Amino acid sequence: MQFWIIQGLNSLSLGGLLFLLSSGFSLIFGLMRLANLTHGAFFMLGTYFGAIAMRDYSGLDLWVTAIGAGIIVAALGGLFERLVLTRLKSNPLGQVLVTLGMAFIISDACLVLWGGDSIPVPTPHYLQAPTRLFGFVFPTYRLVLVGIAVAAAIGLYVLIDRTRLGAMIRAGVDDSQMARAVGIPVSRLFTIVFCLGAGIAGAAGVLGGPILSAYPGLDADMLPLALIVVILGGIGSLFGAFVGSFIIGFIYTFGTVLFPELAYIILFLPMIFVIAFRPQGLFGRLGT
Amino acid sequence: MKWIAIALFAAVALLLPFFAGDFYVNLASQIYIAAIFALSLNLLVGFGGMTSLGHASYLGVAAYVSALMTTRYGLHHGAAALISILGTVAMAAFFGLIALRATGLGFLMITLALSQVLWGLAYRMSNITNGDNGITGITRPEPFGISLESPAAFYWFALITAVIAFVMMTVFVSSSFGSSLKGVRDQPRRMAALGFNPWMVRWITFVYAGFWGAISGLLYVYYNKYIHPTSLSTTSSAEALLGVIAGGSGTLAGPAVGAALVLLLKNYVSAYVERWNMLLGLVFLFIVLVMPEGIVPGLQKLAARLRRRSS
Numbered sequence: 001m002q003f004w005i006i007q008g009l010n011s012l013s014l015g016g017l018l019f020l021l022s023s024g025f026s027l028i029f030g031l032m033r034l035a036n037l038t039h040g041a042f043f044m045l046g047t048y049f050g051a052i053a054m055r056d057y058s059g060l061d062l063w064v065t066a067i068g069a070g071i072i073v074a075a076l077g078g079l080f081e082r083l084v085l086t087r088l089k090s091n092p093l094g095q096v097l098v099t100l101g102m103a104f105i106i107s108d109a110c111l112v113l114w115g116g117d118s119i120p121v122p123t124p125h126y127l128q129a130p131t132r133l134f135g136f137v138f139p140t141y142r143l144v145l146v147g148i149a150v151a152a153a154i155g156l157y158v159l160i161d162r163t164r165l166g167a168m169i170r171a172g173v174d175d176s177q178m179a180r181a182v183g184i185p186v187s188r189l190f191t192i193v194f195c196l197g198a199g200i201a202g203a204a205g206v207l208g209g210p211i212l213s214a215y216p217g218l219d220a221d222m223l224p225l226a227l228i229v230v231i232l233g234g235i236g237s238l239f240g241a242f243v244g245s246f247i248i249g250f251i252y253t254f255g256t257v258l259f260p261e262l263a264y265i266i267l268f269l270p271m272i273f274v275i276a277f278r279p280q281g282l283f284g285r286l287g288t
Numbered sequence: 289m290k291w292i293a294i295a296l297f298a299a300v301a302l303l304l305p306f307f308a309g310d311f312y313v314n315l316a317s318q319i320y321i322a323a324i325f326a327l328s329l330n331l332l333v334g335f336g337g338m339t340s341l342g343h344a345s346y347l348g349v350a351a352y353v354s355a356l357m358t359t360r361y362g363l364h365h366g367a368a369a370l371i372s373i374l375g376t377v378a379m380a381a382f383f384g385l386i387a388l389r390a391t392g393l394g395f396l397m398i399t400l401a402l403s404q405v406l407w408g409l410a411y412r413m414s415n416i417t418n419g420d421n422g423i424t425g426i427t428r429p430e431p432f433g434i435s436l437e438s439p440a441a442f443y444w445f446a447l448i449t450a451v452i453a454f455v456m457m458t459v460f461v462s463s464s465f466g467s468s469l470k471g472v473r474d475q476p477r478r479m480a481a482l483g484f485n486p487w488m489v490r491w492i493t494f495v496y497a498g499f500w501g502a503i504s505g506l507l508y509v510y511y512n513k514y515i516h517p518t519s520l521s522t523t524s525s526a527e528a529l530l531g532v533i534a535g536g537s538g539t540l541a542g543p544a545v546g547a548a549l550v551l552l553l554k555n556y557v558s559a560y561v562e563r564w565n566m567l568l569g570l571v572f573l574f575i576v577l578v579m580p581e582g583i584v585p586g587l588q589k590l591a592a593r594l595r596r597r598s599s
Contacts (some may be wrong), residue, residue: 035393037400087577093339094576096396097533100341100526101572108566220522224404227397235394261415264408268401272386275398279389 005136007257008250013142013211015249016149020204021222022229022241023156024197030173030236031193033092034085037099040223041106042073042198044214046205048110049073051119051214062124066206073202074195081194086187103219111216121209141210148207152200153242160238169193173236225252228271234284243282301447305440313439314511315555319548320450321507326531326547327457328500333529334538335461336493337473338388339396341525342403345383346501348520349406350376351509355423356416365429373502380498384491403525410517422516426509436510446507453500458540460496469493523565527554530568534575536582546583 025039049069054060080102088094123141131140160166171179172186180186212218229248233240251270255263274282305313325347332338350372357368387398410417417423428436436442460466471479472486479486509515518524527550535546550571557567579586 029393033393035397084573084577091576091580092393094580096339096393097529097572097576100522101569101576104523104526104565104569104572108563108569112563112566220404220407224401224408227401227404231394231397231401235397261413264405264412268405271398271401275386275389279394 002136006138007253009138009142009146011250011253012246013145013249014253015246016146017204017208017211018225018229018249019149019242019245020152020207021201022226022233022245023152023238024200025226026230026233026236026238026241027156027160027169027193028197029230030238031169032085032190034095034099036194036197037096037223038077038080038102038106039197039201039226040219040221041103042077042201043205043208043222044110044219045076045106046070046073046202047121047209047212047214047218048114048119048205049202050206050209051121052114054122055119062121062206062210066203069206070199070203073205074199077198078191078195081191085194086190103223107216107219114214116216118213118215120213121206123210145207145211149245153238156238165192225267228267230281232271232274232281234281237281237283240281240283305443310439313443315552317439317443317446317511318555319551320446321504321511322528322531322547322551323544324450324453324500324507325504326528326535326543327453328497328504329528330532330537330543331457331461331493331497331500333532334536334543335466335469335473336490338391338490338494339529340387340399341396341522341529342383342387342399342401343497343501343528344520344522344524345399345403345406346376346380346498347505347508347524348410348515348517349379350502350505351515351519352410352417352423354506355426355509355515358427359423359425365427369429369506372506373499376502376505377495377499380495380501381491384494384498388487388490388494400522400525403520404522407517407520407522410520417517420517422514424514426513426515428510428513442511446511449503449507453503454541454544457500461540465489465492523568526568526572530572530575534571534579534583536584539582542582542584549583 021039021043024042025036028034028036028039046066046069049072050062050065053065053068054062084098084102085095088098127141127144129140131138131143158166160169168179168184169189171182171184172189176186225248229244230236230241232247233242233244247270248267252263252267255266259266278284301316304316308316325343328346329340329343332340332343353372353375354365354368357363357371358365363371383399383402387395387402390398411419413419414421428442430436431445434441436445461469468479468484468489471482472484472489476486479489505519508519528547531547531550532543533546534549535544536542553567553571554564558564575583575586579590581589
């Protein structure tokens with residue numbers, strides 16, 4: 001029983017992490033029609049920033065580091081969007097290729113700067129003690145991580161659904177030409193959304209650090225998970241990303257524990273199933 | 289002009305083993321392998337309008353199957369090659385069913401996800417694939433009793449295969465089926481109205497491209513006598529895609545030239561620094577931003593612009 005509950009919690013925390021990663025991907029795709037293949041690299045950049053900062057300045061708080069790394073990665077993402085992606089507005093294929101090239105550059109740069117060994121991110125000391133609930137022992141940090149993911153989901157929902165900025169983003173998603181015509185600065189929205197998506201990925205990288213630690217190839221491990229989540233949930237749908245993240249979190253965690261060698265096959269079975277019967281994804285809309 | 293270039297290329301290709309050293313002969317063999325691979329990807333990207341980021345799947349799986357069949361199960365090369373090609377084509381047929389549910393960016397993301405899954409499998413299923421150590425001790429086949437161990441012998445083998453591949457793919461895109469493929473790329477709805485089945489046209493092309501990907505994978509594993517999960521990685525797919533785009537996607541011979549350039553660059557750079565991935569990324573940015581139609585048209589445009597500025 002203890003096994004199932006602990007693995008269930010691990011699934012939830014991986015799902016939460018995946019949501020933080022894929023929500024940004026999904027937002028960017030929804031507004032900009034851009035499959036941002038740099039997203040895994042943004043996540044890894046965040047993890048490395050966190051790991052290095054907390055190694056060199058011991059006593060640095062994890063939450064402060066996560067916010068700081070998020071801001072840095074958001075700024076880098078914004079620069080990339082302004083300097084490179086805007087030049088390729090009418091060339092969606094070129095945009096994808098450029099994000100892929102950027103992913104190669106970032107992951108190789110991380111290898112040059114920080115070497116091939118994995119660098120751990122310490123769990124905050126006040127979260128190291130396990131939590132006892134209903135007679136079971138839980139790693140506290142993972143519980144907190146699930147809470148953060150749910151809070152982020154609510155925050156993003158409020159931002160997209162209840163604010164003026166969110167209304168402008170939704171208008172841009174639905175019909176970017178009409179949105180431009182009524183005076184919404186769609187081009188600036190692109191930059192804002194790209195920064196937001198990159199920043200969430202960077203912060204998620206730090207928060208995932210205590211579980212994953214920073215190592216070369218982290219980006220290549222995370223990007224396919226994010227892709228599968230958004231293909232499963234429906235590309236561009238925030239709710240789809242939320243549901244998809246937890247489905248994949250469960251499948252991947254239990255797959256790895258129960259059938260370690262087949263975890264990757266089990267991972268893509270639900271994706272095939274969904275694509276076969278609902279190509280737009282669980283919560284995607286046709287024609288988007 | 290075109291015929292002179294072809295005659296010149298044919299002369300160099302035929303005479304190369306007689307005047308060049310082993311290093312250059314081996315380099316040329318690698319170029320032919322990369323060219324077959326890039327040409328097969330070009331069927332999808334250039335003529336079909338389906339940008340795949342998972343083409344390394346076919347090269348890698350064909351190579352792995354052949355390597356496993358010969359080293360682990362002791363099969364003869366002929367039987368192993370047949371199983372490997374049939375298996376890879378069957379996989380392409382299945383992947384095509386999945387990936388072609390979507391078009392455009394959805395197709396790209398699904399092919400990328402599928403190939404990443406295979407890459408992960410090659411790493412994790414270490415009791416079969418040997419994981420990060422790769423599979424060693426692979427031999428080269430001996431077609432009709434001729435040993436391919438020497439660089440020159442392998443060169444002829446690769447050259448003949450590449451010429452057959454080039455002719456077969458040229459016939460494919462020049463045929464009436466090739467015309468319908470280009471029609472489906474540009475005007476799928478109109479083609480559907482004319483009675484074509486766009487999905488079927490795309491799927492057949494996808495499987496055919498998988499077949500030539502498998503052939504290049506066999507040559508790849510014969511040449512290297514070694515296979516490692518990196519041959520299934522996104523980098524491997526991206527190198528081929530860069531070759532296609534740099535050479536000019538949708539042209540007949542351009543991708544072969546592009547693949548040759550990427551391979552030469554990789555060999556040249558690897559001799560000095562280890563930073564191939566970073567350079568690959570930078571070249572991607574450069575090609576897409578400066579020469580999106582490929583190097584040859586890009587250079588022509590650049591030259592024209594310089595001429596205009598000077599006059």
